[in-house]
Amino acid sequence: MKKEITFTLNKEKTIMEVDPQWTLLHLLREVLEMTGTKEGCGYGECGACTVIIDGEAVNSCLYPVMEVEGRSVMTIEGVALKDGSLDPIQQAFVDEGAVQCGFCIPGMIMSSKALLDKKDKPTEEEIKESIEGNLCRCTGYVKIVDAIKSVAGGR
Amino acid sequence: MKGYEYHKPSTVKEAIDLMGSLENAKFIAGGTDVMVLIRQKKLSPAHLISLRNISDLSFMETANGFFIGGGVTHSEIVGNEFIQKHYSALSDAAGNIGSKQIRNVATLCGNICNAAPSADSACPLLVLDAKVLIAGPDKEREIALDDFFLGPNRTALEKGEMVKGFHMPPFNENTGSTYIKHTRRAAMDLPILGIAARVTIKIGGSQIGCKDAFCTIDTISNILKHLEGEDLVCEDVRIAMGVVSPKPIRAKKAEAALLGKVVSEKLFEEIAEIAASEAQPRDSIRGEAWYRRDMIKVLTKRALLKSIDRVIRPDDLIHPDRLW
Structure with a gap:
């Protein structure tokens, strides 16, 4: 049985008919066709599906869609500005060459953005902690950490 | 796949009443365990009763020691300086569970009620002499955490009961x-x-x-x-x-x-x-x-x-x- 929910998606008020047993990830990818958010493991292990809900990074694959009601969701599609120019953290990933295959990157961006929105100058320890739930099998994390650091120092 | 209904009570009483009136219902707090079990088809509830929107569960207070509501997330525990200072062991554990994304939604109560032998927050709460406050259909009761665990994934919770929170006594400064x-x-x-x-x-x-x-x-x-x-x-x-x-x-x-x-x-x-x-x-x-x-x-x-x-x-x- 479908239910109607109202929430904020990338700063826009959204009303959707959803099936209560969907996850937020299912709504984003299969219904709204916003495929920037990736599905890796589906068990909350890899972080590819990370989105920001009310300022906190969460795994959308474990988030029941009914809980989104009244909350504010930000996905990778909502990070860049309307005119297409990149957010500083996105630009830093490009500049530092932190992207290889790219599958983990939307999750990495969301996790690090959640950190940077809260803290202007996080320590290296805090940076690593913020992305500990994001698996990357290509880069070895060094350039990703460098990219986040470059934004953290530049703000 | 047979679906489930999703319920969002706003008080503890409502949640317990729902649990009493529905067949094959399961409480869900942060969902980092329940959602995985459902996906793995190890669990197929007909109803999920969400505890996430109950304000009575999501607070902490200094009250003859310290009280942590069942719905408090691990991130909230890590960020609390009073716990860090006076109940350091719990802070140690809460900061090391899962990932940031998991800690932002997973609750202390969920970690304990799952009763895994490896539950990280169990050992700290044991040494901090925590008591478990349990709400049931008829009455509330409080038991020591040591008596709460019965075995792997088995707790002293009876049918229809839920954990409201944990109380830890004050300790002297040494x-x-x-x-x-x-x-x-x-x-x-x-x-x-x-x-x-x-x-x-x-x-x-x-x-x-x-x-x-x-x-x-x-x-x-x-x-x-x-x-x-x-x-x-x-x-x-x-x-x-x-x-x-x-x-x-x-x-x-x-x-x-x-x-x-x-x-x-x-x-x-x-x-x-x-x-x-x-x-x-x-x-x-x-x-x-x-x-x-x-x-x-x-x-x-x-x-x-x-x-x-x-x-x-x-x-x-x-x-x-x-x-x-």
Whole structure:
């Protein structure tokens, strides 16, 4: 049985008919066709599906869609500005060459953005902690950490 | 796949009433376990009752000790300075569970009610003498956490009951507590072994004003040697071990052997031996029994030393990993 929910998606008020047993990830990818958010493991292990809900990074694959009601969701599609120019953290990933295959990157961006929105100058320890739930099998994390650091120092 | 209905009660009473009236219903808090089990088809509830929107569950307060509501997330615990200072072991554990994304939604109550032998927050709550506040259809009751665990994934919760929160008593200022999680990886790993300790020491003999005397970077072993003549007596002690038996347990013989004694590194070694003899670890994919038993000896001693370090040098909380 479908239910109607109202929430904020990338700063826009959204009303959707959803099936209560969907996850937020299912709504984003299969219904709204916003495929920037990736599905890796589906068990909350890899972080590819990370989105920001009310300022906190969460795994959308474990988030029941009914809980989104009244909350504010930000996905990778909502990070860049309307005119297409990149957010500083996105630009830093490009500049530092932190992207290889790219599958983990939307999750990495969301996790690090959640950190940077809260803290202007996080320590290296805090940076690593913020992305500990994001698996990357290509880069070895060094350039990703460098990219986040470059934004953290530049703000 | 047969679907489930999703319910969002806003009070504890509503949640319990729903649980009583619905067939095949399951409580869901953060959902980091329940959603995975459903996906793995190990669980197929007809109704999920969400506890996320109950304001009565999501608060913490200082009340004759400290109370943590069932719906409080691990991130909220890590961010709480009072817990960090007075209930350090719990802070240690909450900061090391899963990933940031998991900690932002996973609740303390969920970690405990799952009753996994490896539950990270169980050992700290055991050494902090936590009581579990349980709400049921007819009445509320409070039981010690030690009596709450019955075995793997089995708790003393009866049908229709839920955990409202945890209450920990106040401890005097000469108390330090620690949780050490032994893992292969630094993040996103279940423990091979978890050891928690809480020690209250009595500073006998001369008043050495020892709180500030040792803002050095000397090791706690050396400091204890310097303090040998000062008779640091162990007034109260708790040791808890995770992943060494079907449920998280206290090492009661080891505790009894330490109580009232003058603390020293050598004594801790003996205590750790006793603790290891109380455990019944088994072989699993994460570690073999003999290894676990050996590591109990190492980590119990380390946890006791670190707890005392936290009493003597409270600034350790500011530089938690300076020596450990």
